[in-house]
Amino acid sequence: MVYHAGLDRMVVFGGITESGPTNETWVFDPTNRTWMRINSTTGPGPRSGQSMVYDPVGGLIVLFGGTNDARWPNTRSYNDTWVFDLATVEWRRMAPIESPSARYDQGMVYDSASNQIVLFGGHAEEGRSDETWVYDLAGNTWTRLLPATSPPATDVAGQMAYNAGSGKIVLFTGYETWTYDHASVTWSKAMPASQPTYRRTYGALVENPIDGRIVLFGGDSGIHGDAFTAPPFLLHYNDTWLYDVGRDEWTEMHPAQNPGDRAGHAMVYHSPTGKMILFGGELGFCPYLNDEMWSYDLAASSWTTFSHGIIPTAPFGLWGGGGDQTANLRWHAPRDTGTSPIVGYRIYWVATEPFPTAPIHNWSMIEVGNETQYLQSGLLNGLTYAYFVSAVNRDGEGPLSCYAEVTPTARPKAPRNLTALAGDGEVLLNWDPPQDAERFFDLEYDIYRGPSPGNLTLLAETANTTYHDTNLTNGVTYYYDVVASFYAYFAGDEGPPSSVVSAIPGRPPAFNVLWLGAAGIPATVAIVILLRWRRGGRRDGGR
8 A cells, every 4th residue: 555645545556355366456535534446447467565655756656566476386476667647547557678576575665865766675586685776767767776785685565664854764674673875875784772572574664754753563473485484383463663763762662452463464654644544464363354444643652443344344363162062162353343333243164074165155154143152062073163253233244254273072982892802813803882972073993902901002093993903922811992082183082991801812722523424425524622621720710
């Protein structure tokens, strides 16, 4: 998003939507707080990760680069330059002789002292870049600069801003602060005593020209492709920071409320109100894309909702816990209810095995009242279920919340009727499933074996109700029991053991065969089995 100060409008082009990259152009009127879509006959193709800057001298908005989908590898990036004339609502492609290579998520700002646009970094096809380029709109020329030192190659995205008071550009790489003096073509690493707590990317950085301080909001921990390796999972931030260029000092602000954990949002300074205006981004881990607008009053250090939609925003903080054939769901109400109060919620759910391919709105749906929790019963233990929640007001249904998974958990009863049949160096085990087997998904069995009933260790796992134990020593007594479990990697998933049985492998007993009858006449075979035994002692109970 870019602010056109001459016409007091904000312009959004492209970006990621729920259906992928788009090439839509939208204009926002901050006075009436209304959006209008522009239907231009020409314009850039669908993309995200592009940079847009307003050139106040030319009165045009300049766009460079982007990708057809920055979230996936092996995608196409662009190095085209376009201008948008808001007065005529027309896009025009420029054709400079030289351009930066194709890239996305570069930083780009307007330098008012030189009347040029400065670009740094980005994710180029050859990898992350540390190049510095300038674009002159009047001459339609890109020029690469060669400063003596440069910030590390990085995806800058929105974390670069121009500071008019010092005439310098401020860059926050996610863990370092740098300034650029275009007059001397010099990058300098700042050394503030402290700075934003977390390594981050996809935050938004904007100057407040009233006092010259730079405002930073949000971002994420940067797990995009091969970006930052710590922390080891994607986090979104909701913190607000100010950077004083003259004092080289970062200060964290603590407003009473904020737009919520998000990244990839846009933020501009709106001169008539003296406030920063934030739009869109992705909320939480999902990520959930949204169209919220917020304003930040630096003097009061307060965030407020800037524009209300008709329908509610998405519920947030969806959490699920599993019980015995149950899923306990909880969530928070939307931050913005829209133009009418919330009247209820819709829970969309599906079993994940096999993994669902149907659109989410074709999943099973549960209508609930204006409550932010729900207990679902009648589920299968050990099977994972996926959930989304949406809010409904009198005007319609809002977007879906973040995704949550729940696996109902319980311990199955003991397997029944375990038997052990001995053979030559082998034992064949058979049993019946537990009485409550129908309550579980993918029930498995753990077979335990040992030299005595109190000394059994895990032998094998199987999904069958039979097991063939081989390579045993004849004449040795083996003891067994069987335990039912519904997933091997859940802690405490095993039920109680079956009864213990024993078996002694051995060869079959000897026998004699007698042939009766005359030669040449089919014989009748009589099998005489010779049995031998000894009188039992006290250990055998006298048997």
